[in-house]
Amino acid sequence: MQHTAEPKKGNVFTRPIQFLLHWRSFPPYELISYVAMFAAATMFAYGIRPYTFDIIRLVLLTIATLYSGFFAALIWNDITDKDIDNIVHPGRPIPDGRISPRKFFTVALVFSALTFIFGVLTSPWCLILVGVTALFVAFHNKYLKKIIKLPAYSEIFTPVQWLTVPLFGFFVIWTALPSTGDVTANIPILGYFSLHRSQLLPMILLALFTYFADDAHDLAEGIHDAEGDRTLGVKTYATSFGEKIAARISFAMFLISGVLGVLLFYYTLLSWVFFIPFLGIWFYTLWYYYTLMKTTDNLQRKHLGKLIGRKGYDYLLASYVLIFIDVVLQVLNAEYLHWF
Numbered sequence: 001m002q003h004t005a006e007p008k009k010g011n012v013f014t015r016p017i018q019f020l021l022h023w024r025s026f027p028p029y030e031l032i033s034y035v036a037m038f039a040a041a042t043m044f045a046y047g048i049r050p051y052t053f054d055i056i057r058l059v060l061l062t063i064a065t066l067y068s069g070f071f072a073a074l075i076w077n078d079i080t081d082k083d084i085d086n087i088v089h090p091g092r093p094i095p096d097g098r099i100s101p102r103k104f105f106t107v108a109l110v111f112s113a114l115t116f117i118f119g120v121l122t123s124p125w126c127l128i129l130v131g132v133t134a135l136f137v138a139f140h141n142k143y144l145k146k147i148i149k150l151p152a153y154s155e156i157f158t159p160v161q162w163l164t165v166p167l168f169g170f171f172v173i174w175t176a177l178p179s180t181g182d183v184t185a186n187i188p189i190l191g192y193f194s195l196h197r198s199q200l201l202p203m204i205l206l207a208l209f210t211y212f213a214d215d216a217h218d219l220a221e222g223i224h225d226a227e228g229d230r231t232l233g234v235k236t237y238a239t240s241f242g243e244k245i246a247a248r249i250s251f252a253m254f255l256i257s258g259v260l261g262v263l264l265f266y267y268t269l270l271s272w273v274f275f276i277p278f279l280g281i282w283f284y285t286l287w288y289y290y291t292l293m294k295t296t297d298n299l300q301r302k303h304l305g306k307l308i309g310r311k312g313y314d315y316l317l318a319s320y321v322l323i324f325i326d327v328v329l330q331v332l333n334a335e336y337l338h339w340f
Contacts, residue, residue, distance in 0.1 A: 024074070030314075030317065033317040033318070033320070033321050034066075034067060034070065034317075035063055035067070036320060036321045036324040036325075037165065037317060037320035037321065037324070038062050038063045038065075038066040038067060038165065039059050039062065039063055039324055040169075040320045040321070040323040040324035040327065041062060041066070041165050041166055041168055041169025041170075041172075041206075041320075042055075042058060042059050042062045042168075042169040042172045042173065043059060043169075043323075043324065043327045043328070043331075044166075044169060044202070044206065044268075044269070044323055044327060045169040045170040045172065045173040045199065045202075045203070046173050046177075047269055048269055048327070048330045048331055048334050049331075050335060051331060051335075054177065055177065058122060058172050058173075058176055058177070061118055061121055061122045061172075062122065062168060062169060062172055064114075064118040065115055065118035065119050065122060065126065065130060065168070066164070066165060066168060068111050068112075068114040068115040068118060069111075069112075069115040069130055069133070069134070069164065071111045072108055072111035072112045072114075072115055072134070073134075073137050073161060075104060075107055075108040075111060076108050076112075076137060076138060076141060077137075077141055078104065079104055079105060079108060112134060115130055115134070116130065116131065116134075119131070122172055122176055123171070123172065123175040123176040123191065124175075124189060124190045124191055125171050125174070125175035125190055125191070125193060126168060126171050126172060126175065126176070128190070129164065129167060129168055129171055130164065130168070133161055133164045136160065136161065137161050140157060140158070140161075144157075145157075145158070145234055145235070148235065149235060150235060151235055151240035151241065152235055152236060152237045152240045152241070153235040154222075154229070154234050154235055154236050155215060155218050155219055155222055155236045155237050156215075158215075158218055159210075159211050159214040159215045159218060160211070162210050162211070162214045163207050163210060163211060165210060165320075166203060166206040166207045166210055167203070167207065170195075170199065170203045173195075173199075174193055174194060174195045174199075175190075175191065175192065175193050175194075179194040179195070179196075180194065181194035181195040181196045181199075182195075182196055182197055183195050183196075183197060201267055201268075202264075202267070202268040202269075205260060205263050205264050205267060205268065206264065206268075208260050209257055209260040209261055209264060209319070210316070212253045212254070212256045212257040212260060213254070213257040213312070213315060213316040213319065214313075214316055215253050216250050216251075216253040216254035216257060216289065216312050217309050217310075217312030217313045217315075217316065218309070219236075219237050219238070219246050219247075219249055219250035219253065220247075220250050220289070220292060220304075220305045220306075220308040220309035220312055221305060221306060221309030222236040222237060222238045222239075222246060222305070223238045223243045223246050223247060223250075223292075223301060223302060223304075223305030224302050224303075224305035224306040224309065225238075226238040226239055226243055226246075226302070237249050237250075243298065243301055243302070243305075244301070247292045247293045247295070247301060247305075248293050250289060250292065250293070250308075250312075251289045251290060251292065251293040254285070254286060254289045254312065254315075255286065255289075257282075257315075258282040258286065261278050261282060261319060262275075265278070269327070269330070270323065270326050271326055271330060273322075273325065273326040273329055273330075274322045274323060274325075274326040277322055278319060278322055281315055281318050281319070282315070285308075285311050285312060285314075285315045288304075288307070288308045288311050289308060289312070291304065291308075292304045292305065292308050
């Protein structure tokens, strides 16, 4: 039996809020982690320096932009993937009948508009970045992953949207703050762009870490969703090469993400505050990916795919939270505490 399309309680202003609160079963720690994750992107790029009103304002704008974009991307995904969700995620709002695609489309437009507004308040360059990402996500989810027959196309390119997080953090610093970098440009309409070459390696390492960590999680969940993806012709690693090989590739990508985390510690401003708990989380989660790879029972592999996909996603979030904590403690120590 389907649920009613609209919540009974509340007025026209509170109903959308009530719906979003129950739209997906987000654990409270996940919603909090996003705040730290998005803040960490800009704070990591800014470095261990005194925090002025301008940089605090930019950190808050980063959180607002990326949080709005995150919800917009999820809602667009629910709209475009409703056929797949009918098979593998029947409890989501559209298959479950809690909201119509038309009304969800309106909600997606609102979050997309908020993303663009916060983006342009940050800088025109940041607006371009979120705009290009939004176009890619829209065409990828709606058309490309269903019509492009390149093996594993969907899971090769889906994690690209998460690269917006590290790139946005660095674009904020390069375009919205006065700077005297060694690479500069002043382009009409878009404005000033200034970076130090020394910032490129941290950005590349953080972007690669984000890609491999997210792709490892996507592959594990793709094993669970293989039946629905195969029915609709979506090219994932599981549908292209089989669930067993997908599990091996997922393990390899997760292993690479850990190596990239070590390199982040070694080559960037991150300290032991990040590194020690990161290693613990990595080894803990790595065991689950190893279990998924070694499992021979197909039904068990599908079940583990969903479980380990969740653990892999938590690993990505926790890594960014550790970056946030590390940078905050280093800034406090440098400016006020002088503990180390």
